[in-house]
Amino acid sequence: MLKIGVFGVGHLGKFHLNNWKEIKDVELVGFYDPDDKVAQEVSEKYQLVRFLDAGSLIDACDLVDIIAPTPFHFGLCEKAIRKGKHVFVEKPLANTMEEARELVKLVKESNVKLQVGHVERFNPAYIAVQSIPMNPMFIEVHRLAQFNPRGTEVSVILDLMIHDIDIILSLVKSEVKNISASGVAVMTDTPDIASVRIEFNNGCVANLTSSRISMKKMRKMRLFQKDAYIGIDFLNKKTEIIKLRTPQDLDAFTFDIETQNGKKTIAIINPAIPEVNAIKLELEKFCEAILYNKPSPVSEVDGFRAMDIAHQILQKIRHNTINS
Numbered sequence: 079m080l081k082i083g084v085f086g087v088g089h090l091g092k093f094h095l096n097n098w099k100e101i102k103d104v105e106l107v108g109f110y111d112p113d114d115k116v117a118q119e120v121s122e123k124y125q126l127v128r129f130l131d132a133g134s135l136i137d138a139c140d141l142v143d144i145i146a147p148t149p150f151h152f153g154l155c156e157k158a159i160r161k162g163k164h165v166f167v168e169k170p171l172a173n174t175m176e177e178a179r180e181l182v183k184l185v186k187e188s189n190v191k192l193q194v195g196h197v198e199r200f201n202p203a204y205i206a207v208q209s210i211p212m213n214p215m216f217i218e219v220h221r222l223a224q225f226n227p228r229g230t231e232v233s234v235i236l237d238l239m240i241h242d243i244d245i246i247l248s249l250v251k252s253e254v255k256n257i258s259a260s261g262v263a264v265m266t267d268t269p270d271i272a273s274v275r276i277e278f279n280n281g282c283v284a285n286l287t288s289s290r291i292s293m294k295k296m297r298k299m300r301l302f303q304k305d306a307y308i309g310i311d312f313l314n315k316k317t318e319i320i321k322l323r324t325p326q327d328l329d330a331f332t333f334d335i336e337t338q339n340g341k342k343t344i345a346i347i348n349p350a351i352p353e354v355n356a357i358k359l360e361l362e363k364f365c366e367a368i369l370y371n372k373p374s375p376v377s378e379v380d381g382f383r384a385m386d387i388a389h390q391i392l393q394k395i396r397h398n399t400i401n402s
C-alpha cells in the first residue's frame with residue numbers, strides 16, 4: 079500500500095484527488111495547500127486531512143504528488159527527494175533549467191523515482207497509434223486553447239507547447255540540430271502564441287503552433303513518414319492512419335492510386351481507441367514503476383529534455399523580439 083500526499087488542490091489537483099480515490103493499493107494520507115478557502119472546500123468534500131506544514135505531509139507519505147504552480151515545483155521536489163520519497167510532479171518539471179538540472183542530479187543520487195505529468199503520453203488517441211512503428215520525418219502540430227489566467231505564470235511554450243515537445247522528443251530518435259521560433263505576448267507578459275520549427279539531425283522537421291488566446295480549442299498532431307500518415311486528435315480522442323496496404327491490413331478500407339512507380343493500394347485505418355482516463359493511467363503507471371521497480375514512464379530526464387528545448391525556443395523568441 080503506497081501512502082500518497084497531494085500538494086496543491088486547485089483545478090488539476092482535484093482531478094488527481096478523484097483519481098487517487100479510484101486507484102487500488104494506495105492510501106490518501108492528506109493534502110497541503112496554503113489557500114484556506116480551497117483547503118476548507120477540499121477537506122469537507124473529500125473528508126481528507128489538511129496538513130498545515132508541507133514537511134509533515136512529506137514525512138507521512140511514500141509518494142509526493144505535486145500539482146502546485148510551477149514556481150513551487152523545485153522546492154517541494156527537492157525536500158521530498160532528500161527525504162527519500164517518490165515524486166510525481168506536474169509539467170513543467172521546474173521553473174528554471176538550473177532547478178531542472180539539480181533535480182535530475184538529486185534523483186540520480188537517490189533511491190527514488192520521479193515522474194513528470196506529461197499526460198498526453200497516456201491520451202487514448204496516442205495509445206491507439208502505438209500499434210504502428212513510428213519514424214516520423216515531418217510533423218505538424220496545432221495546440222490551441224482559449225484564454226484562461228490559470229497557468230499564465232509561465233509562457234505558452236512551458237504551459238502548452240511542452241506537451242508536444244515531449245511527445246516529439248520521445249518519437250524522434252535523433253538530436254535537435256536547429257530551432258527557429260517566433261512568438262508574441264498578447265494578453266500576458268510572456269509569449270501567448272508561438273510558431274516553432276525544430277530540425278533534427280536525421281532530417282526530421284517538426285512545425286509547432288501553440289496558442290492560449292484562440293477562440294476555438296484544438297490539439298492535433300500530424301505525422302508523415304515513409305509510406306504512412308498518422309493523425310492524432312488529442313482533444314477529440316480520434317486517430318487516423320493512412321498507409322500503403324500491407325498483408326496485416328486485411329480489414330482496412332482501401333483504394334488505389336497511380337504513382338510514378340505504378341499502382342499503389344492505400345489503406346485507411348482507424349485504430350480502436352482504448353477507454354482509459356489519461357490522468358488515472360499516468361498515476362497508476364507511476365505506482366507500478368515504484369512497486370515493481372520499473373523505469374518511470376516519463377522520467378526526470380524526459381522532463382529535463384522537454385524543458386531544455388522549451389527554454390531554447392524561448393531564447394530564440396527573445397532574441398527575435400529584441401532584434402525586430
Ligand SMILES: NC(=O)c1ccc[n+]([C@@H]2O[C@H](COP(=O)([O-])OP(=O)(O)OC[C@H]3O[C@@H](n4cnc5c(N)ncnc54)[C@H](O)[C@@H]3O)[C@@H](O)[C@H]2O)c1
Pocket residue numbers: 085086087088089090091110111112113116145146147148150168169170195196197228229237
Ligand atoms: N498536465 C497538464 O495537462 C496540466 C494541466 C493544467 C495544469 N498543469 C500543471 O499543474 C500545476 C497546477 O495547475 P492548476 O491549473 O491546478 O493551478 P491552480 O492555480 O488551479 O492550482 C494550484 C493550487 O496550488 C496551491 N499552491 C500554491 N502554492 C503552493 C505550495 N507551495 N504548495 C502546495 N500548493 C500550493 C494553490 O493555492 C492552488 O490551490 C501547474 O504546474 C500546471 O503547469 C498541468
